[in-house]
Amino acid sequence: MSPVRSAYIHIPFCRRRCYYCDFPVSVVGDKPPGGSGAQINGSNSGTIAQYVQVLCQEIRQYVSSGELLQTVFFGGGTPSLLSVEQLNQILTALDQQFGIATDAEISMEIDPATFDLAQVKGYKAAGVNRVSLGVQAFQPELLQVAGRSHTVADILMAVDLIQQAGFTNLSLDLISGLPHQTLEQWEESLEQAIALSPTHLSCYDLIVEAGTPFSRQYKLGNTPLPSDEMAAEMYRTAQRLLAANKFEHYEISNYAKPGYQCQHNRVYWKNRPFYGFGMGATSYLYGERFARPRKTWEYYEWVKQEGRREKAVGEDERVRSQTRVGKPALDLLDTLMLGLRLAEGLDMAWLIEQFGEEAIARLWKCLQPYLQDGLVAIVPAPKDDQLPTSSHLRLTDPEGFLLSNVVLTTIFEEFE
Ligand SMILES: C[S@@+](CC[C@H](N)C(=O)[O-])C[C@H]1O[C@@H](n2cnc3c(N)ncnc32)[C@H](O)[C@@H]1O
Ligand code: SF4
Known part of the structure; x- marks a missing residue:
């Protein structure tokens, strides 16, 4: 079995659910008027604190493959709803259980208007060295169409705080093919993103996921969704504009300045193993993918049961020694x-x-x-x-x- 050097941690809380998103998240409500990220954490501290406790328990139940972690990825949901102390608790559990390499890439997805300067500085001091900011679009009307809980001003403020905190590795997420989005608006979003000097850009083509408000509201191929030809033109526009601005198009949806490819995501694309922790997270170990329950209480129950099972029969060790023999079961x-x-x-x-x-x-x-x-x-x-x-x-x-x-x-x- 290939060595396991990567861990994905799912933080399943969002202020509200965007209309296109089907990720396993639990909605904790918008920030109080005039409040900061810290206040959001405060108002939901019970729920999030309980989750962090169970998550750390899950991490501690694992047996290390003996390799230090080279990449850790906090994905969501909105990991920036974690307080610095909660982030430290999770990193400590990972370090104690597996060890985190001193030069590890530690990424965190963060959302505009969910953090302040002290918080983002705290994340950096805790070891986070790469942040991925969910922008999606730079037009107020498109943010509204998508059900985002932030404004364009919040995006600019978020980038400013991230840069003030001293982060040098910043990724921005954008979505093309949103309802009502024009080619000109897409080009404008790309240009605004480039002007903020990120080291990495993820440009996702909208997927209308079953069960989301988008799937009830819009029909594929019909206006106000762009036609296939328009969606393809948006893709070509991103490729052309970003190449002209010295971004390598290193993966279908991802662009990076030289030296800034996302090392964690490369593990997925290279079909290498990784740990996955948290509600709805998938792990890929011993040639098998395993998805955790997508509902909070089911995940809590699963962690309890899984812990008992492992301790009682040591079954994991048995599976491990069997699959270590021979070549990895690559498909x-x-x-x-x-x-x-x-x-x-x-x-x-x-x-x-x-x-x-x-x-x-x-x-x-x-x-x-x-x-x-x-x-x-x-x-x-x-x-x-x-x-x-x-x-x-x-x-x-x-x-x-x-x-x-x-x-x-x-x-x-x-x-x-
Ligand atoms: C799982 S989200 C987490 C990041 C963060 N919560 C946010 O939304 O800003 C990661 C990214 O996936 C993309 N995404 C989520 N759902 C999508 C969909 N249905 N189609 C295309 N991109 C999507 C968005 O660009 C988002 O920033
Ligand atoms: S903030 Fe991100 S994870 Fe949460 S609902 Fe929106 S797209 Fe999904």
Whole structure:
């Protein structure tokens, strides 16, 4: 089994639920008028404190693989609803259980208008060295359409506080394809984001998730949602504008200045194992993905039961010693689905070593039409039509990335 060096921590609280979001979150209410992030924490301190206690219990129930953590990611929800003390409690539990490398990347997703300067300075002092701010758009009307609980002024204030606190690694999240969003507004959002000098940008194309207010309100392909062609144009615009501003398009939805790719997310795309802790979080250990319950009380109950089971029978140890033997149980389709998201693609020699020449020759054959029409590339290009063993297989940017689902569907049909 590959060493486990990454941990995802889910903080499932939000002031309100955005109309497009289906992440496992529990709504704790808007901030009191004129209040600061600290007050929000204060007004929900009971709920959040109880969650942190259970989360730390879950962390302490794990057996370390003996490796220090190189990446820790606090995702949400809104991790900036944690007080500095609560964040420290979680980091202490992780450090005691696994050890956190001194040069580890520690990321935290934060939302505008949920923190003040003292709080964000406290996060930095606790060890957080990368923050990802949920911006989504720079137009008040689009923030409203999306159900965001902050204003454009809050975004600018948040970036100012983050920079005053001394963070040098800042990522911003934007969404394209929002209802009523025009190409000009999207371009304006990209330009405003670039002007704030982030080191990283995530540009997500809106997914209308089942069960969200968006899914009840809007129909795919119909106005006010953009057409497929408009959504593709927004994607190309991001790629062009960000490349012109020296951002590497290193993953389908992610752009970074040189040296600032998100190391934690690279673990996912490389299909490497990671711990996942907290309500609704997924872990990937011993070749298996495991999702925790998405409801608070069910998660609390699960942590209690899981603790008893582990202590009683040591079952985890047994599973561990069995799966340590032999190669990691890598799954070809998962590996392709995740690895082709990265601009660097996948090393053919490594694919052959992991999955055998026969499977990769089949893959090579089914990709021929896409190699010919330029959606897939092989770098460097092979000299003959033999299976190239010393090249990287990748989707082209932007057209291959845009049609990644078409390419992947062909691959899935071939292997399933
Ligand atoms: C899980 S959220 C957590 C971050 C933070 N709570 C926030 O919203 O600002 C991470 C990012 O996922 C993106 N996201 C969430 N739901 C989405 C959807 N349905 N379609 C596209 N992007 C989405 C948003 O850009 C968001 O910033
Ligand atoms: S703040 Fe982030 S996690 Fe919370 S509901 Fe909105 S998009 Fe989802």
